[in-house]
Amino acid sequence: MTCNNLRILSRKKEIILGSASPRRLKLLGETGISFRQIISDIKESNFTSGDPFEHALSLAKMKAMSVSTAARPDKLVIGADTIVVLDNQLIGKPADKNEAREILLRLSGKKHVVCTALALACSTELLASGYELTDVYFNLVSEEAIVDYVNSGEPMDKAGAYGIQGKGGFLVDRIEGELDNVIGLPRSLLDKLAGEVCLKME
Secondary structure, eight states, X not given: OOOXXXXXXXXXXXXXXXXXXXXXHHHHHTTTOOXXXXXXXXXXXXXXXXXXXXXXXXXXXXXXXXXXXXXXXXXXXXXXXXXXXXXXXXXXXXXXXHXXXXXXXXXTTSEEEEEEEEEEEETTEEEEEEEEEEEEEEOXXXXXXXXXXXXXXXXXXXXXXXXXXXXXXXXXXXXXXXHHHHHTOOHHHHHHHHHHHHHHHO
């Protein structure tokens, strides 16, 4: 994917991906820009009430600011957070196999929303942020198939307990929106935010 604004920004500032996600690492790498990865030490807090999408945005901002505070002033940090929302209830990463099974049984045959929030920070200043939503429609899946998938180990580090780009693809009937948003890094949104930052730097 061509991310012209991000390319321009990467020539002005060194880009740092403030995430441990190998999926975000791969997606950002596909843009062709040069960047480094520094893992944020922000712990993903439990969501109790309010707007789950704003919760994701808040976490993305905290992650970006956390890494930016530790980085030199010429570094631009990308913070990100991905959540799954079903009936306005946030579904996070499963704590164990049993919870992964329960999550997938809840999602089976239903539509849920995947939200990935992004934040860009530099020199402890938040420069741009936003989030993208994608509707994901699950197939009606048998409990046996879900248990087999959970036993593969793939769901354990993923919001919603599945990876659409991996073995979990069989769970999904269709999506409405961007696939890379579901994977964890909406590059169209990232390029839009990079354009906002470039304008501020002119």
